[in-house]
Amino acid sequence: MKSDRIQLAHGSGGKLSHDLVQEIILPAFANEALSELHDGAKITVQGARLAFTTDSYVVKPLFFPGGDIGKLAVCGTVNDLAMTGALPLYLSAGFIIEEGFLFADLSRIVQSMRAAAEEAGVMIVTGDTKVVEKGAVDGIYLNTAGIGMLMEGTDISPTRVRPGQDILLSGCIGDHGVAVMAGRHNMVLPHTIASDCAPLNGLVKEMLTAVPQIAVLRDPTRGGLATTLNEIAQQAGVGILVEETAIPVRPEVAAVCEMMGFDPLYLANEGKMLIFIDPPYSARLLEIMQGHPYGQEARIIGRVTTAPAGQVGLKTVIGGVRLLDMLVGDQLPRIC
Amino acid sequence: MKSDRIQLAHGSGGKLSHDLVQEIILPAFANEALSELHDGAKITVQGARLAFTTDSYVVKPLFFPGGDIGKLAVCGTVNDLAMTGALPLYLSAGFIIEEGFLFADLSRIVQSMRAAAEEAGVMIVTGDTKVVEKGAVDGIYLNTAGIGMLMEGTDISPTRVRPGQDILLSGCIGDHGVAVMAGRHNMVLPHTIASDCAPLNGLVKEMLTAVPQIAVLRDPTRGGLATTLNEIAQQAGVGILVEETAIPVRPEVAAVCEMMGFDPLYLANEGKMLIFIDPPYSARLLEIMQGHPYGQEARIIGRVTTAPAGQVGLKTVIGGVRLLDMLVGDQLPRIC
Numbered sequence: 001m002k003s004d005r006i007q008l009a010h011g012s013g014g015k016l017s018h019d020l021v022q023e024i025i026l027p028a029f030a031n032e033a034l035s036e037l038h039d040g041a042k043i044t045v046q047g048a049r050l051a052f053t054t055d056s057y058v059v060k061p062l063f064f065p066g067g068d069i070g071k072l073a074v075c076g077t078v079n080d081l082a083m084t085g086a087l088p089l090y091l092s093a094g095f096i097i098e099e100g101f102l103f104a105d106l107s108r109i110v111q112s113m114r115a116a117a118e119e120a121g122v123m124i125v126t127g128d129t130k131v132v133e134k135g136a137v138d139g140i141y142l143n144t145a146g147i148g149m150l151m152e153g154t155d156i157s158p159t160r161v162r163p164g165q166d167i168l169l170s171g172c173i174g175d176h177g178v179a180v181m182a183g184r185h186n187m188v189l190p191h192t193i194a195s196d197c198a199p200l201n202g203l204v205k206e207m208l209t210a211v212p213q214i215a216v217l218r219d220p221t222r223g224g225l226a227t228t229l230n231e232i233a234q235q236a237g238v239g240i241l242v243e244e245t246a247i248p249v250r251p252e253v254a255a256v257c258e259m260m261g262f263d264p265l266y267l268a269n270e271g272k273m274l275i276f277i278d279p280p281y282s283a284r285l286l287e288i289m290q291g292h293p294y295g296q297e298a299r300i301i302g303r304v305t306t307a308p309a310g311q312v313g314l315k316t317v318i319g320g321v322r323l324l325d326m327l328v329g330d331q332l333p334r335i336c
Numbered sequence: 337m338k339s340d341r342i343q344l345a346h347g348s349g350g351k352l353s354h355d356l357v358q359e360i361i362l363p364a365f366a367n368e369a370l371s372e373l374h375d376g377a378k379i380t381v382q383g384a385r386l387a388f389t390t391d392s393y394v395v396k397p398l399f400f401p402g403g404d405i406g407k408l409a410v411c412g413t414v415n416d417l418a419m420t421g422a423l424p425l426y427l428s429a430g431f432i433i434e435e436g437f438l439f440a441d442l443s444r445i446v447q448s449m450r451a452a453a454e455e456a457g458v459m460i461v462t463g464d465t466k467v468v469e470k471g472a473v474d475g476i477y478l479n480t481a482g483i484g485m486l487m488e489g490t491d492i493s494p495t496r497v498r499p500g501q502d503i504l505l506s507g508c509i510g511d512h513g514v515a516v517m518a519g520r521h522n523m524v525l526p527h528t529i530a531s532d533c534a535p536l537n538g539l540v541k542e543m544l545t546a547v548p549q550i551a552v553l554r555d556p557t558r559g560g561l562a563t564t565l566n567e568i569a570q571q572a573g574v575g576i577l578v579e580e581t582a583i584p585v586r587p588e589v590a591a592v593c594e595m596m597g598f599d600p601l602y603l604a605n606e607g608k609m610l611i612f613i614d615p616p617y618s619a620r621l622l623e624i625m626q627g628h629p630y631g632q633e634a635r636i637i638g639r640v641t642t643a644p645a646g647q648v649g650l651k652t653v654i655g656g657v658r659l660l661d662m663l664v665g666d667q668l669p670r671i672c
Contacts, residue, residue: 006437011467020465024443028450029429033461041461043426045485046384054428054481055464058472090379092390093365094479096432101342107360114364125369125377128391129356131347132670136394138472145390145428145481149381334468 013222013268014327018231036157039080039218042150051086053077054145060334062105062139064183066175066194067270069142070112072336075199075270076221077144078120082201083217083273085156085208086148088120093127094143099134109140120199122146151205153212160215161236165304166282168275170203170289171196171297172248173225177267178256180335190252198271203292207275211285216276221336223327224266228274229312230326240312241321242302265314266327268335276304349558349604350663354567372493375416375554378486387422389413390481396670398441398475400519402511402530403606405478406448408672411535411606412557413480414456418537419553419609421492421544422484424456429463430479435470445476456535458482487541489548496551497572501640502618504611506539506625507532507633508584509561513603514592516671526588534607539628543611547621552612557672559663560602564610565648566662576648577657578638601650602663604671612640 009016026035033041040053057073067075074091081088093113097106117124179195181187200219208214216236220228225247233240249257249264257264271294277285282300289295302315312324345352362371369377376389393409403411410427417424429449433442453460515531517523536555544550552572556564561583569576585593585600593600607630613621618636625631641649648660 004439006433006435006439006442006467008435008467008469011433011465017465024439024446025463025465028446029453029460029463031459031461033426033459034463041426041428043461043483045381045386045425045483048382048384050381050483052426052428052483053462054430054479056430056432056466056479058432058466058468089381090369090377090388092377092388092481094390094392094430094481096392096394096477097342097347099342099344103340103342103360106342110360110364117365123367123369124365125367125379126389127361127365127370129347129353129361130392130394130670131342131344132394132474133344135471136474136670137477138468141432141473141477143390143392143430143479143481145430145479147379147381147386147388147483334466334472 008333009330011333012327012330014227038084040084042084049150051081051084051148051150053080054143055080056141056143057336058141058334059180059336060138061183064195065179067197068109068112070109071116071197072270073142073144074113074116074120075197076336077146078122078199078201079219081146081148082204083219085154086150087205088122088146088148088201090147091117091122091124092145093124095129096137096141097131098137098139099131101140116199120201151208154208156214156217158216158232158235161232161238161276161304163238163304163306165215165276166279166300167242167302168277168282168285168298169247169301170273170295172250173269173272174249174253174257174264174267176270177332177335178253181332189256193252196269196271198294200271200273200294203294206288206292207285210288211281213281214275214277217273219273221268221270224268226265226312226324227327233312234310237309239305239307239309240302241305241315243315244317246299246301248297262331265324266331270336344669345666347669348663348666350563374420376420378420385486387417387420387484387486389416390479391416393478393672394670395516395672396474397519400531401515403533404445404448406445407452407533408606409478409480410449410452410456411533412672413482414458414535414537415555417482417484418540419555421490422486423541424458424482424484424537426483427458427460428481429460431465432473432477433467434473434475435467437476452535456537487544490544492550492553494552494568494571497568497574497612497640499574499640499642501551501612502615502636503578503638504613504618504621504634505583505637506609506631508586509605509608510585510589510593510600510603512606513668513671514589517668525592529588532605532607534630536607536609536630539630542624542628543621546624547617549617550611550613553609555609557604557606560604562601562648562660563663569648570646573645575641575643575645576638577641577651579651580653582635582637584633598667601660602667606672
């Protein structure tokens with residue numbers, strides 16, 4: 001670590017976040033479940049195979065086109081459970097609230113959590129509320145942890161990634177990042193730009209029921225598609241090649257990115273996922289995904305290669321291959 | 337609610353905290369597990385009987401005599417699980433860190449979490465790190481959630497409280513509150529004053545193994561002994577009478593409270609518990625508790641009465657009975 005202090009980019013989900021986890025967190029808490037560094041840990045209690053995960057939410061602003069911190073806090077943790085191949089069941093909710101926060105805003109957030117929990121079919125069963133003095137927190141931060149039941153016959157793990165597998169993406173990228181940024185800066189944008197924040201567990205259940213052979217599910221949140229692909233390439237020790245023309249980005253999102261100097265490949269998504277699967281199952285999986293509201297634009301965006309191990313290549317429109325690195329720095333802090 | 341804004345006392349664990357939960361949180365998330373309002377929810381997954389709990393930690397200062405935010409974050413959640421009659425197994429850890437926070441302090445906190453987890457015999461298996469810009473959080477806040485396995489043959493619930501039961505307290509009260517206050521104001525206090533922060537699950541396991549008949553276990557944290565007794569009296573619909581002379585307070589803690597105008601009955605504890613038990617089992621339970629480092633000063637402090645339902649009386653030194661209310665307002669915010 002070059003400085004002796006935490007920088008904003010340590011929370012980006014990119015390169016510095018990984019350094020922080022590798023150098024400070026993992027050495028202290030070393031254990032098998034944690035070292036997998038998945039979206040959630042797989043644990044067994046009294047014979048029950050469970051997934052367990054947590055996330056804190058510090059998004060700014062609290063309310064943005066397509067969602068708010070409450071919807072995000074439920075969907076984010078539900079999705080992390082789903083990405084381990086689990087059926088999400090129970091959530092906890094921790095609130096850290098600034099003195100002077102409006103009850104009306106708290107109610108709105110809580111109602112939004114309720115609605116998202118209902119859609120996802122999970123119960124919020126335990127919680128905690130802390131209040132800190134004015135200035136000691138920026139409005140409200142949430143934490144949710146979640147417990148899910150791992151689906152029988154599934155085994156989602158980067159160790160199952162093999163060269164030749166197809167890489168599927170469930171839909172357009174960059175919507176959440178652009179929506180939050182627009183909300184933050186009070187930008188007037190086309191009304192079609194909204195966060196994609198959604199619970200993916202219903203879709204994942206259909207997918208895993210029909211195609212339990214899925215090797216990896218991962219949602220490209222902080223750090224975006226490029227960072228998530230890099231994580232998987234490194235964990236699996238394989239190469240990845242994706243086609244720029246195959247990656248769907250809404251024209252209006254692309255236009256805002258162009259204008260603001262953002263790269264949609266590094267913007268957070270809150271309702272999308274990547275799937276790694278052996279090619280014989282891809283067509284069936286796409287059919288299922290495209291039949292579901294949260295997977296209508298699903299497509300194959302690339303494949304797993306043997307080399308270069310740990311690296312992600314982007315085949316560009318003009319036919320060259322550009323190396324896609326993990327996010328370095330942070331183009332947009334406090335996105336979730 | 338009289339104001340349209342959150343006040344500090346809404347996080348006190350006292351009267352306003354209860355109002356907040358009853359008026360905003362519970363109506364939204366209503367379900368059986370949550371409405372028990374225990375330290376943790378009891379849930380069943382694939383036949384496994386589990387406890388699930390969460391707490392956020394915003395203590396100020398981060399380091400205080402006898403502990404720090406890391407030790408607190410592990411012990412607090414371990415204890416909440418133990419208080420449901422569960423063996424704590426797995427924790428999650430969520431970090432919200434201010435830009436510019438010292439790596440050295442983060443390492444110290446993480447090492448402290450590791451040490452507490454080792455003592456408690458739990459594993460930290462999943463986590464999350466967010467970084468927010470300078471000023472958007474006061475240094476660092478933690479959240480831990482925990483999963484435990486409910487002990488066979490135990491049934492810890494306020495519905496099992498009956499008039500005539502003994503009320504036991506595991507040791508001296510007020511140490512944590514005074515230690516944190518001293519740390520906050522850089523007061524020079526006797527070195528014997530230190531937080532009692534400790535994992536109680538080892539002691540609880542011994543107690544429940546020998547005396548599974550225990551009706552209620554509860555740790556008097558935020559809001560202190562008086563607030564916790566009120567919670568139980570209200571949930572169980574019974575009266576409670578405790579003897580002032582039987583409640584142990586260290587002389588040096590009593591002296592600081594006297595000087596600063598604090599009432600030790602309302603100060604937070606982080607390594608103490610209350611037990612409700614039928615009298616025939618009290619002697620055996622006390623013997624076990626007094627043989628354990630975290631229960632050496634255990635004693636009977638009162639009993640459950642039929643009336644007045646929902647109220648707590650304190651038999652004072654001079655023989656009168658004073659009504660003990662829940663904490664109203666907050667004598668010491670950000671205690672955990």
